[in-house]
Amino acid sequence: MKVGIIVHSYTGNTLSVAQRLKDQLVEANYLVELKQVTAVDEKPSEAGNIQLKTIPDVNDYDGLIFGAPVRAFSLSPAMKAYLLQLPSLAGKKVGCFVTQHFRYKWMGGNRSIKQMKKICRDKGTDIWASGIINWSHPQREEQIAEAVESLLKL
Numbered sequence: 841m842k843v844g845i846i847v848h849s850y851t852g853n854t855l856s857v858a859q860r861l862k863d864q865l866v867e868a869n870y871l872v873e874l875k876q877v878t879a880v881d882e883k884p885s886e887a888g889n890i891q892l893k894t895i896p897d898v899n900d901y902d903g904l905i906f907g908a909p910v911r912a913f914s915l916s917p918a919m920k921a922y923l924l925q926l927p928s929l930a931g932k933k934v935g936c937f938v939t940q941h942f943r944y945k946w947m948g949g950n951r952s953i954k955q956m957k958k959i960c961r962d963k964g965t966d967i968w969a970s971g972i973i974n975w976s977h978p979q980r981e982e983q984i985a986e987a988v989e990s991l992l993k994l
């Protein structure tokens with residue numbers, strides 16, 4: 841199974857989780873590629889009218905894991921724009937995760953995962969596993985390990 845981990849990350853938190861996920865999937869003998877979604881203007885203030893610069897292709901992968909930061913209690917606009925422009929995901933196994941600053945999942949994490957699930961469902965697949973990492977939580981490391989473990993079951 842070839843797995844694509846596709847993330848949007850501005851300050852590197854989401855990317856660092858994705859890298860750990862990749863290392864563990866490689867260790868488990870999966871073929872894995874880690875790709876980044878980028879916007880023409882990455883300044884976080886550019887919330888509306890996102891223009892994507894790097895748009896990773898999903899056709900090559902049997903499994904996909906999408907990762908993104910929470911922005912203003914919602915999914916990052918770049919990841920949202922990226923997911924919305926994808927072709928059908930029917931037949932692919934999909935997981936997702938988000939990172940957020942605040943320590944409570946209801947401060948944007950839950951909503952962002954819900955948004956990702958809805959878009960993926962509209963694209964023809966359900967999300968099998970998901971994770972939320974609260975960056976300022978004292979148990980952040982445990983949350984990362986838990987998210988990685990559940991996404992590895994993909």
Ligand SMILES: Cc1cc2nc3c(=O)[nH]c(=O)nc-3n(C[C@H](O)[C@H](O)[C@H](O)COP(=O)(O)O)c2cc1C
Nearest residue numbers: 849850851852853854909910912913939940941942
């Ligand atoms: C414009 C902006 C809005 C944000 N809004 C939220 C928010 O609503 N809730 C939250 O918990 N974190 C929020 N954050 C913090 C990021 O979600 C958090 O730092 C995340 O881990 C960043 O991921 P990255 O390093 O991959 O870009 C916000 C950050 C920025 C820049």
